[in-house]
Amino acid sequence: MTRRRLAFAPLLALLLTPLLAALPTPPPAAVAQSPADPAAARIIGEVFAAGRHMEYVSVLTDRIGSRLTGSEGSRHAEEWAEGEMKRLGLSNVRREPFRMASSWERGPASVALVSEAGPRALGAASYTWTPGTEGALEAELLDVGAGRPEDVARAASRVKGRVALVVPEGADLPAVIYNFYRAPALVRELKEAGALAVLIAADKPHTIVYTAPVDFNAAGRLAALPTLSLAREDVGLLRRLLGRGQTPRVRLDVRNKVGPAFEATNVVGELAGTDPARELVVVVAHLDSNDLGPGALDNAAGCAAVLEAARAFKALGLRPWRTIRFVLWTGEEEGMVGSVAYVERHREELDRTVAALVMDIGAGRPTGWFSMGRTDLDAEIRELSRPLAQFGEFIIEHAAFAATDNAPFMAEGVPNLILLQDEAPYFPVHHTVADTPDKIDPRDYASAVATLAATAYQIADRPRRFGRRLTPEEVKRIADETKVGEQWRAAGIWK
Numbered sequence: 001m002t003r004r005r006l007a008f009a010p011l012l013a014l015l016l017t018p019l020l021a022a023l024p025t026p027p028p029a030a031v032a033q034s035p036a037d038p039a040a041a042r043i044i045g046e047v048f049a050a051g052r053h054m055e056y057v058s059v060l061t062d063r064i065g066s067r068l069t070g071s072e073g074s075r076h077a078e079e080w081a082e083g084e085m086k087r088l089g090l091s092n093v094r095r096e097p098f099r100m101a102s103s104w105e106r107g108p109a110s111v112a113l114v115s116e117a118g119p120r121a122l123g124a125a126s127y128t129w130t131p132g133t134e135g136a137l138e139a140e141l142l143d144v145g146a147g148r149p150e151d152v153a154r155a156a157s158r159v160k161g162r163v164a165l166v167v168p169e170g171a172d173l174p175a176v177i178y179n180f181y182r183a184p185a186l187v188r189e190l191k192e193a194g195a196l197a198v199l200i201a202a203d204k205p206h207t208i209v210y211t212a213p214v215d216f217n218a219a220g221r222l223a224a225l226p227t228l229s230l231a232r233e234d235v236g237l238l239r240r241l242l243g244r245g246q247t248p249r250v251r252l253d254v255r256n257k258v259g260p261a262f263e264a265t266n267v268v269g270e271l272a273g274t275d276p277a278r279e280l281v282v283v284v285a286h287l288d289s290n291d292l293g294p295g296a297l298d299n300a301a302g303c304a305a306v307l308e309a310a311r312a313f314k315a316l317g318l319r320p321w322r323t324i325r326f327v328l329w330t331g332e333e334e335g336m337v338g339s340v341a342y343v344e345r346h347r348e349e350l351d352r353t354v355a356a357l358v359m360d361i362g363a364g365r366p367t368g369w370f371s372m373g374r375t376d377l378d379a380e381i382r383e384l385s386r387p388l389a390q391f392g393e394f395i396i397e398h399a400a401f402a403a404t405d406n407a408p409f410m411a412e413g414v415p416n417l418i419l420l421q422d423e424a425p426y427f428p429v430h431h432t433v434a435d436t437p438d439k440i441d442p443r444d445y446a447s448a449v450a451t452l453a454a455t456a457y458q459i460a461d462r463p464r465r466f467g468r469r470l471t472p473e474e475v476k477r478i479a480d481e482t483k484v485g486e487q488w489r490a491a492g493i494w495k
């Protein structure tokens, strides 16, 4: 897999596992149980015995379908989630609006190889938030290699009037992060050099193509050129022809519609705590998806887990010390637009927000937590993981990256964790038509849901505050050490 377009899902993080020190959780017998442990045990039991997370996934995927922010599907999902939070009896249920700088609708798209035997259809799909071709275009293909600045510079004199083929390289973490944040500039540079469109090799098996935004920002800037994912088998064909000294001609017809700014909403509900200081734990996932498939793993699974946590707490009559706020964002796939708007709107609450827990790596078995550059949380994470020992060894990954909705919290120094999960079911279908609920193993998924819920509850109910908010100087140090600051800037989280 080239994994070029990781979009705003945290897969890149998954590649970290071999690179970082893993800290195994000590065996449960080694230490005394914390006071919240009995509640954790009850939550785990409730999720396994009566959990409705699979039903929620089914509503989001089979009934509603794909949920690109601004689409009918997304609107339905926002309404449904608000209704479900109300039906569960959460308090302060509301939808918080934010602005999306432009709207986008997929139209028909075709790519064909023009050959002696007539046009030969190639497997392709437009990336989201990219323009169409304004009528069919036919041009010669030019291989621009991996699409690094030096590759574009080398090809610049020849790319004018041609369609660029990019085959990203590298699957280790630095390569993946590089390719992801390289994409907007790559397409802009190709446009400046006169390219007409860009074909990017898909990193999926069996002709599955990939989608994601190439560029999206608050000012409404979108990808500079029509950009399509091309099935890797067809990339192989084109490269074989090029290798024989031929110059393939391709014919593209892409009819996307780019529209004006609009308002999307995040869906918010709370389980009120008893704490007079009104400290908060936020438990979150993104409701929106990309549009080729119904986004079962990315991220109906996370949303259903957040709702199931709320349902389980209510069913058990639990009332924690701190308030637990459940948030389902939209605009995540376009660059965490919803969570960035949330952090902006709730800025005065960030000092008393003790943690943000994010689930966005599908429905696989839970394996630990990403602590986003923080080592000071290790002891507490290990303690919180003790009641979850039945799900296997938990590890703590310290890597920091801006790839999902924890990023705006991280940039504000608020403790933020992403549930680390087995990525095997996730990678092959991520952002594709094959991201469907049949990829979910119910037992692994229930383990992940129970881990999210039990951990959130323990953080909310334990006497000691979980971690602390970092100072701006400490945030800056993490940003510099891990290079995440560059990503925050690129994503518009840091101005």
Ligand SMILES: [Zn+2]
Pocket (backbone or CB within 6 Å): 008, 009, 010, 286, 298, 299, 332, 360, 404
């Ligand atoms: Zn996601």
